[in-house]
Amino acid sequence: MPLQKLVFQPGINKDKTNYSQEGGWYDGDKIRFRQGFPEKIGGWEVQNFNQYLGEGRSLFSYNTLTGDRVFGIGTNLKMYVFAGTTVYDITPIRATYTTGTSPSTDNCFATTDGSTTVVVNLTGHNAVNGDFVTFSGANAVGGVTAANLNKEFQITFINANSFSITVSTAATSTVAAGGGTSIVAAFQWNTGFSIATLGYGWGTGAWSSSTWGSGSTIPIYLNPRLIYQDKFNNDLIFNVSGADIYYWVYNNAFSNRAVKLSSIAGAIAVPKQVNLTLFAPSGHLFAMGCTNYDAAAAAPDYEGTYDPLLIRWADVSANIGPEPEVWQPTATNSAGFLRIKSGSEIVAATNTRQETLVWTDYSLSSLQFLGTAEVFSLQELSNSISIMGPKVIGEANNVVYWMGNDKFYAYSGRVDTLPSTLKRYVFDNINREQSQIFFAGTNREFNEVIWFYVSSTSNDIDRYVIYNYQEQIWYFGNLDRTAWIDATVADHSTALYNGWVYSHEKGNDDGQPLGAPPLPISAFIQSADVDLTDGNQFILTKRIIPDVDFTDSDLNNSVTGVPLDPQVIMTVGVRNFPGAAIAYTDVEGSSLARDVDTATDPATSTAVIDQYTNQVFVRARGRQMSFKIESDGIGVQWQLGSPRVDLKPSGRRG
Numbered sequence: 001m002p003l004q005k006l007v008f009q010p011g012i013n014k015d016k017t018n019y020s021q022e023g024g025w026y027d028g029d030k031i032r033f034r035q036g037f038p039e040k041i042g043g044w045e046v047q048n049f050n051q052y053l054g055e056g057r058s059l060f061s062y063n064t065l066t067g068d069r070v071f072g073i074g075t076n077l078k079m080y081v082f083a084g085t086t087v088y089d090i091t092p093i094r095a096t097y098t099t100g101t102s103p104s105t106d107n108c109f110a111t112t113d114g115s116t117t118v119v120v121n122l123t124g125h126n127a128v129n130g131d132f133v134t135f136s137g138a139n140a141v142g143g144v145t146a147a148n149l150n151k152e153f154q155i156t157f158i159n160a161n162s163f164s165i166t167v168s169t170a171a172t173s174t175v176a177a178g179g180g181t182s183i184v185a186a187f188q189w190n191t192g193f194s195i196a197t198l199g200y201g202w203g204t205g206a207w208s209s210s211t212w213g214s215g216s217t218i219p220i221y222l223n224p225r226l227i228y229q230d231k232f233n234n235d236l237i238f239n240v241s242g243a244d245i246y247y248w249v250y251n252n253a254f255s256n257r258a259v260k261l262s263s264i265a266g267a268i269a270v271p272k273q274v275n276l277t278l279f280a281p282s283g284h285l286f287a288m289g290c291t292n293y294d295a296a297a298a299a300p301d302y303e304g305t306y307d308p309l310l311i312r313w314a315d316v317s318a319n320i321g322p323e324p325e326v327w328q329p330t331a332t333n334s335a336g337f338l339r340i341k342s343g344s345e346i347v348a349a350t351n352t353r354q355e356t357l358v359w360t361d362y363s364l365s366s367l368q369f370l371g372t373a374e375v376f377s378l379q380e381l382s383n384s385i386s387i388m389g390p391k392v393i394g395e396a397n398n399v400v401y402w403m404g405n406d407k408f409y410a411y412s413g414r415v416d417t418l419p420s421t422l423k424r425y426v427f428d429n430i431n432r433e434q435s436q437i438f439f440a441g442t443n444r445e446f447n448e449v450i451w452f453y454v455s456s457t458s459n460d461i462d463r464y465v466i467y468n469y470q471e472q473i474w475y476f477g478n479l480d481r482t483a484w485i486d487a488t489v490a491d492h493s494t495a496l497y498n499g500w501v502y503s504h505e506k507g508n509d510d511g512q513p514l515g516a517p518p519l520p521i522s523a524f525i526q527s528a529d530v531d532l533t534d535g536n537q538f539i540l541t542k543r544i545i546p547d548v549d550f551t552d553s554d555l556n557n558s559v560t561g562v563p564l565d566p567q568v569i570m571t572v573g574v575r576n577f578p579g580a581a582i583a584y585t586d587v588e589g590s591s592l593a594r595d596v597d598t599a600t601d602p603a604t605s606t607a608v609i610d611q612y613t614n615q616v617f618v619r620a621r622g623r624q625m626s627f628k629i630e631s632d633g634i635g636v637q638w639q640l641g642s643p644r645v646d647l648k649p650s651g652r653r654g
């Protein structure tokens with residue numbers, strides 16, 4: 001028979017059986033499709049020289065009026081800004097204690113001979129385990145030098161009146177109280193959890209689940225810390241979900257710490273407990289799910305009562321513009337509030353097409369600016385949707401996509417269910433307890449919406465699923481990332497993981513921190529089974545003409561300078577029945593830039609394909625055949641075209 005072209009439908013479908021997906025792709029990792037053909041994704045490089053602390057769940061970027069490129073990074077421990085190659089700590093200070101405060105810091109240090117643990121005695125310090133505190137003005141205690149005390153520490157072994165810190169050198173004597181009367185202790189905000197964590201104790205269980213006055217024996221999941229960011233001129237506004245709104249004033253030395261928005265000059269009635277914040281297209285700063293406003297309250301720091309369905313917004317002055325610190329409605333300003341009626345809590349919000357979309361646990365509503373006394377109108381778009389978590393929303397080409405509890409959705413003026421060939425694969429293998437850390441991003445260069453999620457066998461992000469909205473296809477893979485933003489301010493998509501800032505689609509390899517040599521990225525694509533005449537006949541495969549393009553591969557190792565020969569590995573598998581195990585074929589050899597059968601080479605189940613490979617000889621007989629291309633080499637970039645195979649019938653089983 002003449003050579004036969006292998007043509008596969010683009011995208012991956014795992015919601016069908018392998019056999020019923022004939023003519024398509026069934027499995028893959030770290031590949032994408034471009035114009036219908038699979039290719040390895042681009043690599044990534046680390047951008048920062050100093051590591052941030054905690055798990056980075058929030059990433060935001062903007063350009064200042066002076067041309068600085070600023071990234072806000074929110075972790076469960078701290079708040080940072082990243083500029084150039086440096087991460088700067090802007091974590092707010094919660095409280096500062098000195099000799100004249102209550103509690104007093106006078107001689108608060110206690111040392112034990114031979115131990116690096118120093119106990120700090122401060123009655124009512126209000127810190128939690130894992131918080132950070134910075135000391136200054138302390139004298140040496142018990143052989144621990146002043147230089148080893150006057151620095152930042154992370155708190156451990158805590159109770160209401162004391163906590164422990166670990167110093168770099170052990171004490172040489174036991175001292176019950178020391179350090180002098182000039183100690184300053186600056187406590188940063190209380191830290192949070194990086195993932196949903198089981199909690200026990202008083203108030204964590206249902207009513208009457210335990211005896212009166214005792215802690216619950218039934219655990220509940222304590223939410224991870226989530227942070228929401230937006231910009232105001234050159235400055236950064238952000239909030240911790242369920243807590244305060246903060247304001248960071250930009251300076252090009254990046255030396256300022258953020259402060260509570262309620263503490264700046266002119267602040268009035270700023271909500272104290274806020275689920276999420278964002279600026280509306282009109283310039284109004286929204287607080288979604290927040291403490292209410294009482295017209296009788298005159299205090300600028302008014303707390304009010306928390307309402308999970310309440311939306312409040314700050315003023316936009318006709319003369320001044322946005323005033324994110326002014327939240328008290330008056331007859332002469334545009335500050336105000338309204339309440340969503342469907343759902344039990346506001347879960348998420350985003351801006352699109354001059355409107356703000358707001359999700360509750362089962363409804364989607366639209367906020368639109370009116371410019372009248374009512375300021376905003378609220379229209380319910382659907383009350384029969386779901387949403388997996390607060391950060392699973394992506395927008396591209398004026399279409400908003402999100403992950404529901406059991407399906408994907410799209411909004412383009414109306415709400416639609418988004419068909420997916422990976423629906424069962426994703427939602428049947430998902431850790432729903434960690435849904436709050438799931439998130440979505442976009443990669444507009446390749447027309448992709450990406451959802452990063454936690455698989456059923458993990459407690460942190462380990463998988464992604466991609467919808468290519470131009471080709472309307474799906475594919476997936478494995479990758480550890482905790483936050484993502486598209487290439488808008490930066491030249492490339494940017495992501496966070498394990499203390500590092502990654503620039504994606506840059507190079508071909510897994511870039512390592514601090515100048516360490518890059519590692520190869522393992523990538524593969526595997527077809528569903530192919531047969532002849534619905535499997536009635538056996539297939540004899542004798543030869544394959546590969547069609548692999550290596551155009552964007554590196555020609556030299558970036559570290560050693562050694563020339564590279566980019567390669568992929570081709571595997572052909574056969575089986576006789578859909579449920580049978582795959583038998584991998586013997587590959588006799590390949591002809592490199594020549595038509596010579598290297599049959600004297602040892603037979604293997606794989607063939608190495610490089611830019612000079614013309615054909616590969618195989619010995620494959622079975623009712624069905626599958627085809628796999630994979631790579632695991634430095635500098636490799638490949639795209640698969642349309643391979644041709646020498647197929648012919650080889651008998652029929654009676």
